[in-house]
Structures are given as C-alpha cells and as structure tokens.
Amino acid sequence: MLIKSRESWEEGEASVTPEKIYLNRRRFMKSGLMGGLAAGLAMSLPAFASDDRVLKPLNFRHTDFDPGETMTPYNAVTGYNNYYEFGTHKDDPAKNAWQLRPAPWSVKVDGMVEKKGTFGVEDLVDYAALEERIYRHRCVEAWSMVIPWVGVPLASILKKLGPESGAKYVAFETLADRKQMPGIRWPVLDWPYREGLRMDEAMNDLAFVAVGLYGKELPNQNGAPLRLVVPWKYGFKSIKSIVRIHFTDTKPKTSWNMSAPNEYGFYSNVNPEVDHPRWSQKRERRIGEFGRRKTLMFNGYGDKVASLYTGMDLRANF
Amino acid sequence: MPVTVSVPTLRRYGKPLVFVALLLPALWLAYNWWLAFQYQPNALGFNPQEASNRFTGDWTLRMLLITLAITPLSKLLKSPKPILFRRMIGLYAFFYGCLHIISYVWLDKYFAWGELWADILKRIYITVGMTAFLLLIPLAVTSTKGWVRRLKAKRWQKLHKLVYATGVLAIFHFVMMRKGFQLEPLIYGAILAGLFAARLPAAIKRRRRQAAA
Ligand code: HEM
Numbered sequence: 001m002l003i004k005s006r007e008s009w010e011e012g013e014a015s016v017t018p019e020k021i022y023l024n025r026r027r028f029m030k031s032g033l034m035g036g037l038a039a040g041l042a043m044s045l046p047a048f049a050s051d052d053r054v055l056k057p058l059n060f061r062h063t064d065f066d067p068g069e070t071m072t073p074y075n076a077v078t079g080y081n082n083y084y085e086f087g088t089h090k091d092d093p094a095k096n097a098w099q100l101r102p103a104p105w106s107v108k109v110d111g112m113v114e115k116k117g118t119f120g121v122e123d124l125v126d127y128a129a130l131e132e133r134i135y136r137h138r139c140v141e142a143w144s145m146v147i148p149w150v151g152v153p154l155a156s157i158l159k160k161l162g163p164e165s166g167a168k169y170v171a172f173e174t175l176a177d178r179k180q181m182p183g184i185r186w187p188v189l190d191w192p193y194r195e196g197l198r199m200d201e202a203m204n205d206l207a208f209v210a211v212g213l214y215g216k217e218l219p220n221q222n223g224a225p226l227r228l229v230v231p232w233k234y235g236f237k238s239i240k241s242i243v244r245i246h247f248t249d250t251k252p253k254t255s256w257n258m259s260a261p262n263e264y265g266f267y268s269n270v271n272p273e274v275d276h277p278r279w280s281q282k283r284e285r286r287i288g289e290f291g292r293r294k295t296l297m298f299n300g301y302g303d304k305v306a307s308l309y310t311g312m313d314l315r316a317n318f
Numbered sequence: 319m320p321v322t323v324s325v326p327t328l329r330r331y332g333k334p335l336v337f338v339a340l341l342l343p344a345l346w347l348a349y350n351w352w353l354a355f356q357y358q359p360n361a362l363g364f365n366p367q368e369a370s371n372r373f374t375g376d377w378t379l380r381m382l383l384i385t386l387a388i389t390p391l392s393k394l395l396k397s398p399k400p401i402l403f404r405r406m407i408g409l410y411a412f413f414y415g416c417l418h419i420i421s422y423v424w425l426d427k428y429f430a431w432g433e434l435w436a437d438i439l440k441r442i443y444i445t446v447g448m449t450a451f452l453l454l455i456p457l458a459v460t461s462t463k464g465w466v467r468r469l470k471a472k473r474w475q476k477l478h479k480l481v482y483a484t485g486v487l488a489i490f491h492f493v494m495m496r497k498g499f500q501l502e503p504l505i506y507g508a509i510l511a512g513l514f515a516a517r518l519p520a521a522i523k524r525r526r527r528q529a530a531a
Pocket of ligand 1: 374382450
C-alpha cells in the first residue's frame with residue numbers, strides 16, 4: 001500500500017502567497033510592448049471552467065526549473081487549449097471541461113509492472129513532495145507558452161510502481177467518457193487518447209506529472225486531475241487526465257501517430273529542422289507576442305535530453 | 319413562391335443592404351485587430367493570428383457557397399431576381415480571399431517571403447488553397463459588364479465555371495488543414511455537394527438537348 005498524504009494540501013498552507021501571484025503579474029507586465037498585447041488578450045476571455053470548480057491551493061517547493069522567460073498569463077493557459085475530448089476549437093475545453101469529474105479518480109496500472117491494480121491520484125503522487133517547475137510548452141501547431149506546473153517527477157511514480165526489467169516503454173491513456181466529454185461523440189481520433197514514452201525518456205529528470213498549475217490544482221481543461229508534462233516534446237505527448245499506465249516491451253500505439261503516421265512520429269521531439277508536412281517548425285508564436293520566435297532544438301532542453309537520442313536519425317525518428 | 323419585390327426596389331435598397339451585411343464580418347475583424355493593436359481587450363482570443371486566418375478562411379468559403387447557391391435559389395423561386403446579387407457576392411468571396419491571404423502573409427508570417435514560398439510549394443494544403451484563390455482572379459477581373467460583352471455570354475459562362483473548381487479545392491484545403499478527422503469541413507463539403515446536386519437536373523437536360531441537336 002502506498003502512503004497517502006492528503007493532509008498537506010488540504011491544510012492549504014500559504015506557500016502560494018498573494019505576493020507570488022503579484023510578482024508573476026509584474027514579471028509579465030514588465031515585458032514590454034508585446035507583454036502589453038498579451039495583457040489585452042488576457043483580459044479578453046474569461047477562463048470558464050476554473051470558475052466552476054474551486055481549485056485548492058497546493059503546497060510545493062520551488063525548483064531551478066525556470067527558463068527565466070515571461071510566464072504565459074493564467075487566462076491564456078486555461079483558455080486556449082487543445083483537448084479534443086471537449087471539442088476541437090481552442091476555447092471549447094474552457095467552455096466544456098466543467099463536465100469532467102476529476103474526483104474521485106482512479107488510474108489503472110497494468111502490464112509489465114510489480115504493483116498492478118487501481119490507484120487513486122494520492123496513491124501515485126506524493127503530495128508532500130510537490131514541486132513547481134516552470135517549463136516551456138511547444139505545441140506541434142507552432143505556438144508556445146511558458147507554464148508554472150506543480151507536480152512530481154514521473155520517475156518518482158514509476159519507481160513506486162516497480163517496472164519489470166523487461167519493460168521498455170510506458171504507455172498512457174486519457175479518460176474517454178462520453179458522459180463527461182462531449183467531443184468523444186465524433187471520432188476526431190480513435191478514442192481513448194493514447195501516448196507513450198520509452199522507459200529511459202520516462203525516467204529522465206525532466207519528465208513530470210503535473211497535478212497543479214500556477215500554484216493551484218489543475219483546472220479540468222488542462223488535464224485534471226493528473227497529466228504528463230514532457231517539455232522537450234510537442235505538446236500532444238503531454239497526455240492529460242490519465243486513467244491508465246501500462247508497462248510494455250513493445251512500442252505502444254499513440255493517437256496522433258495512428259491518425260496521421262507521416263505527420264506525427266512516436267518521438268515527436270521538438271525539432272526546428274524537421275518540418276511538419278503541413279507547416280514549418282522553424283519558428284513559433286509565443287502566445288501573447290505578435291511575431292514569431294525561433295524554435296529551439298528539444299525546446300531548449302537539449303542539455304538534459306539530447307543524450308537519450310545519440311546515434312539516432314532524428315529525421316527518420318521524428 | 320412568387321418574388322413580389324420589384325427589380326428597381328431590389329436594385330435601389332436590396333443591393334446596398336446586402337453589400338453592408340456582407341461587409342460586417344470584415345468590419346468586425348478590422349475593429350478587433352484595431353483593438354488588439356491598442357492593447358485593448360478584443361474578441362480575437364489568445365492567438366489572434368490563428369483566429370483571423372480561420373475567420374477569413376471561413377468567410378471566403380461561405381461567400382463562395384452563397385454565390386453557388388444563387389442559381390439554384392432562383393430556380394427554386396422561379397425568379398431570376400436573386401441573380402441580381404450574384405456578382406456582388408462572388409466578388410465578396412474574392413475580397414475575403416484577399417483578406418485571408420493578407421492575414422496569413424502579413425499578420426501571421428509577417429512577410430517572411432522565403433518561408434511563405436516554401437509553404438506554397440511544400441505544404442499541399444497551402445498549394446491547394448493558393449490554386450483555389452488563383453482561379454478566382456480571372457473571375458473577379460472579368461466580372462465587369464465590359465468583360466461580359468467582350469467575351470460573349472457563352473465563353474464568359476464557360477470561364478466562370480472555374481468557380482466550381484475553386485469550391486472543390488477550398489473544401490480540400492479545409493479538410494486537409496484541420497488535424498484529425500473533423501466534422502466541420504465535412505459539413506461545408508456536404509453543402510457544396512448539395513449545391514452541385516441541385517444543378518444536376520438542369521445540366522443533364524442541357525446535355526440531352528446538345529446531344530439531340
Ligand atoms: C479561395 C481560396 C481559399 C479558401 C476558400 C480558403 C478557405 C479556408 C478555410 C475554410 C480555412 C479553415 C478555417 C477554419 O479552420 O475555420 C482555411 C485555413 C487556412 N488557409 Fe485558406 N482558403 C483559401 C485560400 C488560401 C490561400 C491562398 C492561403 C495561403 C496563401 C491559405 C492559407 C490558409 C491557412 C494558413 C489556413 C490555416 C489557418 C490557421 O489555422 O492558422 N488559404 N482556409
């Protein structure tokens with residue numbers, strides 16, 4: 001039995017002080033003209049779903065994971081989402097995700113792993129060890145954000161579960177419930193949404209499981225109650241609202257690869273040199289900025305992850 | 319169903335009314351961009367370039383479909399009066415197509431010509447969109463009375479059949495541009511197919527007549 005530590009976040013000890021939020025805002029406002037454009041944008045749309053569920057503040061410690069770039073305003077992070085289970089327009093998730101019930105939640109763990117079974121979020125995530133990491137987020141559609149996530153390293157969860165030595169991959173599935181997710185009615189993709197990582201990628205220090213955002217619990221449209229964050233890969237790899245973790249020795253099927261294998265590979269590492277067949281990946285629009293900025297190899301995380309791919313042809317393994 | 323409004327009334331009041339109505343989406347877009355540039359709250363959302371690419375693309379396609387609906391509508395009403403509006407709406411399709419390209423070339427790509435050229439050559443959906451737009455240019459140019467006269471009705475009509483090709487290409491462009499298997503482009507596709515089907519009986523009749531002659 002894994003140890004729960006619910007109390008720590010129920011206490012709501014103010015590690016997210018109003019000062020912090022104030023500072024965030026300042027940091028964002030100070031960033032010059034385009035920050036101003038973003039401010040205009042940020043006010044232009046309310047983030048619907050976050051109003052529908054009271055998001056509890058979380059207890060966490062700060063880390064050095066911080067690119068030092070202007071954070072994308074909360075309203076944009078929660079109002080501009082790709083979460084096709086709630087609709088294909090960017091504002092659909094914010095409008096429709098209130099229908100998701102993130103608690104109680106259970107995650108099925110199966111395959112080549114010691115601790116098989118069904119687990120609650122608190123069984124997997126050690127709420128006493130929550131940390132904040134500010135990561136760049138680069139969508140395959142050539143836009144990007146900077147997001148302060150709260151969560152735990154993916155490795156901490158996988159180690160608890162005890163993968164068998166033969167397990168080479170870990171696969172994830174998103175909830176696919178017609179009653180909670182209106183977008184499921186139409187087969188945009190072959191539901192449920194599936195993603196996967198090679199075991200060494202999953203164990204990499206950067207791979208993260210978020211349960212929070214901007215110091216509070218994850219809003220539904222951002223993948224409540226728990227989601228993956230792999231910032232060196234295109235956003236769609238960072239699977240939301242996880243209900244299954246499967247350990248396997250064969251490369252798992254992943255949803256976008258199943259849908260268009262020539263456009264979305266298994267790895268989907270951010271790579272400005274390898275274009276998507278329908279658009280260039282050389283530059284990206286940081287949400288809130290007018291122009292485009294250069295996309296960085298591995299989204300700027302090469303020092304941490306490039307070694308995972310030494311000797312691999314990244315053009316063939318896109 | 320008889321159309322009781324007279325042709326002069328339609329000319330005097332109907333046309334300006336339709337003109338203003340179809341301009342409204344463009345005015346809305348311009349107003350919201352103006353707000354965005356003033357750093358004011360606006361309705362373009364968090365990625366205004368994407369929003370305006372899509373908004374203008376949608377309206378180009380809608381204008382095309384309305385244009386293509388005019389002939390079937392006049393058949394349905396058993397009146398040629400809707401034809402009065404056909405040229406204007408067709409030109410609006412061209413106008414929104416121009417805005418669509420401006421949105422992409424200026425607001426989105428900010429005149430990155432190298433990248434734009436690569437897009438047109440390498441990205442099939444852009445190539446298809448570009449072809450759809452290029453086919454509209456001769457139609458817009460020859461939309462004047464002078465050109466109708468110069469080309470003679472027969473040849474003019476033949477040339478303007480290009481609009482069907484633009485319609486089909488536009489739907490392909492739309493389907494290809496969206497990720498996954500999405501419903502919206504298919505709805506537009508179904509409408510286009512419906513409009514083609516509505517023309518079918520007349521086209522078959524014409525063929526028969528030609529074959530008999
Ligand atoms: C008659 C010609 C055209 C029509 C009817 C048309 C129509 C459309 C439609 C309906 C969309 C989808 C909008 C949505 O998702 O709601 C679209 C998207 C798009 N079109 Fe076109 N288009 C045309 C020509 C072009 C041309 C010439 C270009 C480029 C030079 C172009 C570039 C694009 C781009 C880049 C998008 C994607 C928008 C985004 O997601 O940012 N189109 N178009």
